[in-house]
Amino acid sequence: MSKSAITAKIDLLLAKQGIRKSQFYKDCGISSACYSQWNTEKTFPRLANLSKISEYLGVSLEDLLSEEQQNET
Numbered sequence: 001m002s003k004s005a006i007t008a009k010i011d012l013l014l015a016k017q018g019i020r021k022s023q024f025y026k027d028c029g030i031s032s033a034c035y036s037q038w039n040t041e042k043t044f045p046r047l048a049n050l051s052k053i054s055e056y057l058g059v060s061l062e063d064l065l066s067e068e069q070q071n072e073t
Contacts, residue, residue, distance in 0.1 A: 005067045006050075007039040013057045013064075028052050 003011075014024055025032055030049065037043040045053070054064040 004039055004041045006045060006065070007035065009064060009066075010053060010057070013059065017057065024056070028056055 010024075011021075014021060021032070021035075024030070025035065028049070029052070034043070038045055050061060050064060054061045057064070
């Protein structure tokens with residue numbers, strides 16, 4: 001089963017910024033079960049959650065939703 005584009009992007013940004021998923025879940029008010037459903041594409045994040053996540057990660061909503069994987073160092 002492949003990872004969804006949105007969770008792949010979030011995971012990449014978390015890794016680049018050195019943020020643990022547990023901290024991300026806590027800070028953004030997202031459960032690991034909810035994130036798992038996004039990952040398996042059973043559900044998609046609501047706009048309010050996407051806005052909160054983009055702000056938390058310091059990226060625009062457009063960048064968060066783009067399917068391009070950026071390889072910045």
